[in-house]
Amino acid sequence: MVEKKKTTIILFSGDYDKAMAAYIIANGAAAYDHEVTIFHTFWGLNALRKEELVKVKKGFMEKMFAKMMPRGADNMGLSNMNFAGIGPKLIKNVMKKHHAVPLPHLIEMAQEQDINLVACTMTMDLLGLQQEELLDGIEYAGVAAYLADAEDGNVNLFI
Amino acid sequence: MNANKVLDAKGLACPMPIVKTKKAINEMQSGEVLEIHATDKGAKSDLTAWAKSGGHELLDHIEENNVFTFWIKKG
Numbered sequence: 001m002v003e004k005k006k007t008t009i010i011l012f013s014g015d016y017d018k019a020m021a022a023y024i025i026a027n028g029a030a031a032y033d034h035e036v037t038i039f040h041t042f043w044g045l046n047a048l049r050k051e052e053l054v055k056v057k058k059g060f061m062e063k064m065f066a067k068m069m070p071r072g073a074d075n076m077g078l079s080n081m082n083f084a085g086i087g088p089k090l091i092k093n094v095m096k097k098h099h100a101v102p103l104p105h106l107i108e109m110a111q112e113q114d115i116n117l118v119a120c121t122m123t124m125d126l127l128g129l130q131q132e133e134l135l136d137g138i139e140y141a142g143v144a145a146y147l148a149d150a151e152d153g154n155v156n157l158f159i
Numbered sequence: 160m161n162a163n164k165v166l167d168a169k170g171l172a173c174p175m176p177i178v179k180t181k182k183a184i185n186e187m188q189s190g191e192v193l194e195i196h197a198t199d200k201g202a203k204s205d206l207t208a209w210a211k212s213g214g215h216e217l218l219d220h221i222e223e224n225n226v227f228t229f230w231i232k233k234g
Binding site: 028030099 | 164170171173174175177178180181209212213
């Protein structure tokens with residue numbers, strides 16, 4: 001049995017388009033039989049947020065952050081041509097026309113393909129995000145766990 | 160060409176043709192042939208590379224009316 005190749009992706013960005021690129025590569029790598037990990041840090045954590053409002057105890061700053069950041073993948077903005085939120089609506093229409101898979105569906109597919117979705121716990125603390133607010137079935141880790149995956153990785157991306 | 164299984168991936172965009180092909184191949188026995196129909200322009204490069212990397216054999220492919228048909232033998 002040959003050892004599986006590994007793909008590790010750091011998703012730092014909270015932009016819809018960049019996250020889409022990350023998840024397309026991740027799903028492709030899983031189809032290549034790679035063991036795939038996406039390590040979500042900083043704004044990339046918002047891709048893992050549940051869309052519904054989860055009641056958790058937060059301080060003032062954490063509440064402000066929670067309000068200002070997009071709740072879930074579908075509510076993220078574009079890195080370019082966001083036009084105060086109109087851009088994502090336009091691009092989603094274009095995507096439908098071209099049968100491109102929307103980001104929330106790509107994330108579901110990643111979970112079905114057993115891709116390890118990891119949330120960086122240090123930046124969760126900084127942004128005031130709690131486990132209850134993030135998707136079920138994900139892992140929580142820090143830099144060491146990421147490096148353990150990346151050091152024998154074959155593909156390693158920072159998005 | 161005789162195929163053991165046919166996968167219709169027409170109209171699907173990247174990365175779906177590869178993801179679906181992988182799923183279909185997983186359910187097949189070694190030596191069996193999968194026939195794939197796709198319309199994605201990148202499918203030819205994608206499936207060729209994918210088959211090679213996974214140890215499968217791309218037996219043949221044709222393009223007709225903007226539809227690509229591939230035959231991949233599971234390795």
